[in-house]
Amino acid sequence: MEKVKNRWLIAxxxxxxxxxxxxxxxxxxxxxxxxxxxxxxxxxVSLTFSIAIFFLGLSAAFMGHFVEKYGPRASGLIATAxxxxxxxxxxxxxxxxxxxxxxxFYGVMGGIGLGIGYITPVSSLVKWFxxxxxxxxxxxxxxxGFASLIASPIIDRLINAVGIxxxxxxxxxxxxxxxxxxxLYLAPPPAGWQPEGTGKKGSEEHRRxxxxxxxxxNEAIKTVRFWALWVMLFINVTCGIAIISVASPMGQExxxxxxAAAATMVGIMGLFNGFGRIGWATISDYxxxxxxxxxxxxxxxxxxxxxxxxxNPWLFQLTIFIILSCYGGGFSSIPAYIGDMxxxxxxxxxxxxxxxxWAAAGLVxxxxxxxxxxxxxxxxxxxxxxxxxxxVALAVSLLVRMNIRKIRNENQDEQRxxxx
Numbered sequence: 074m075e076k077v078k079n080r081w082l083i084a085x086x087x088x089x090x091x092x093x094x095x096x097x098x099x100x101x102x103x104x105x106x107x108x109x110x111x112x113x114x115x116x117x118v119s120l121t122f123s124i125a126i127f128f129l130g131l132s133a134a135f136m137g138h139f140v141e142k143y144g145p146r147a148s149g150l151i152a153t154a155x156x157x158x159x160x161x162x163x164x165x166x167x168x169x170x171x172x173x174x175x176x177x178f179y180g181v182m183g184g185i186g187l188g189i190g191y192i193t194p195v196s197s198l199v200k201w202f203x204x205x206x207x208x209x210x211x212x213x214x215x216x217x218g219f220a221s222l223i224a225s226p227i228i229d230r231l232i233n234a235v236g237i238x239x240x241x242x243x244x245x246x247x248x249x250x251x252x253x254x255x256x257l258y259l260a261p262p263p264a265g266w267q268p269e270g271t272g273k274k275g276s277e278e279h280r281r282x283x284x285x286x287x288x289x290x291n292e293a294i295k296t297v298r299f300w301a302l303w304v305m306l307f308i309n310v311t312c313g314i315a316i317i318s319v320a321s322p323m324g325q326e327x328x329x330x331x332x333a334a335a336a337t338m339v340g341i342m343g344l345f346n347g348f349g350r351i352g353w354a355t356i357s358d359y360x361x362x363x364x365x366x367x368x369x370x371x372x373x374x375x376x377x378x379x380x381x382x383x384x385n386p387w388l389f390q391l392t393i394f395i396i397l398s399c400y401g402g403g404f405s406s407i408p409a410y411i412g413d414m415x416x417x418x419x420x421x422x423x424x425x426x427x428x429x430x431w432a433a434a435g436l437v438x439x440x441x442x443x444x445x446x447x448x449x450x451x452x453x454x455x456x457x458x459x460x461x462x463x464x465v466a467l468a469v470s471l472l473v474r475m476n477i478r479k480i481r482n483e484n485q486d487e488q489r490x491x492x493x
Contacts, residue, residue, distance in 0.1 A: 159178050163241040200261055218349075
């Protein structure tokens with residue numbers, strides 16, 4: 074009999090991949106050095122990040138079926154190759170001073186590696202942890218959220234010590250090795266495998282309701298609840314990314330923070346982003362994914378209405394931190410929510426389709442907040458608009474709950490008919 078792998082080491086391997094690709098959130102550390110060395114504008118350099126996030130969503134959508142068909146090891150190795158080539162190619166682009174080559178390597182190639190790497194471990198984790206779906210996916214996606222806290226100071230020191238190109242080469246090599254070894258350990262559980270204690274009365278699995286359905290990705294996208302999830306994630310990410318993009322100047326304008334205090338706030342935001350991913354995902358195992366998403370939107374609806382008038386620095390920052398925890402929790406809870414509603418048959422592919430909401434939000438959020446700020450010379454209108462968006466998200470989350478209840482009742486009626 075083949076020895077069954079340790080599911081906690083599978084989770085650790087997933088963290089290894091996510092903590093590597095999550096370094097994309099440290100891109101801003103490269104911004105000033107690249108601008109100073111080549112005379113490129115801020116917008117030109119920042120576009121590299123936008124391209125990477127766009128291709129993250131695109132590749133996640135197109136490669137979801139590949140992950141399900143060939144397994145996490147094969148897709149992990151492909152993600153490793155693309156991301157490492159993107160990093161090392163970024164060094165080459167810098168060495169010859171080509172902005173378009175930087176767009177191609179770090180933006181396109183690295184972005185494809187990001188998308189494939191992001192969805193690679195999720196489907197397997199849900200299958201390895203049927204009793205703790207939220208916790209398992211939260212652990213991996215927490216790695217993505219925390220990555221910038223680790224990578225940012227390292228990148229800064231490397232640039233000062235060895236230069237920009239050598240920083241790309243060094244990080245590319247480190248991530249290549251970490252992602253390679255992590256990918257080689259990844260595997261789905263054997264057919265029919267269940268964790269010890271599963272099915273016993275009182276166990277987590279015993280208490281958790283059965284999956285609503287078992288659908289393929291192409292079947293899932295024809296349902297109302299798929300698009301409801303898409304809209305909820307899109308609104309949550311749009312508003313969260315918008316806050317991240319302007320947190321420092323907004324804190325200085327509304328709450329009177331100094332530049333140094335605002336910079337400290339931005340750093341702490343990363344902690345709440347990361348802890349929110351594991352915290353909310355774990356809570357969702359106990360109170361259910363529908364309850365968690367409804368809670369997200371109630372909290373943020375209130376928070377965005379309050380923000381324009383929070384001149385107290387401590388209250389302003391606390392509210393921002395709560396918003397960031399919900400932002401991170403939205404990412405980590407969505408894979409388990411997908412499993413609950415569509416089953417695990419093609420979870421990776423469905424997750425990939427859902428992540429197109431991230432790609433769209435990455436373009437919409439920062440553009441909306443910056444354009445309204447320039448037009449009105451204030452952040453207030455933007456925050457009230459986002460509060461309205463959360464009202465829509467809250468309504469959608471309540472409609473989803475009604476849809477789930479209806480389908481569960483239909484499933485129970487069918488089971489009674491079969492038994493009769």
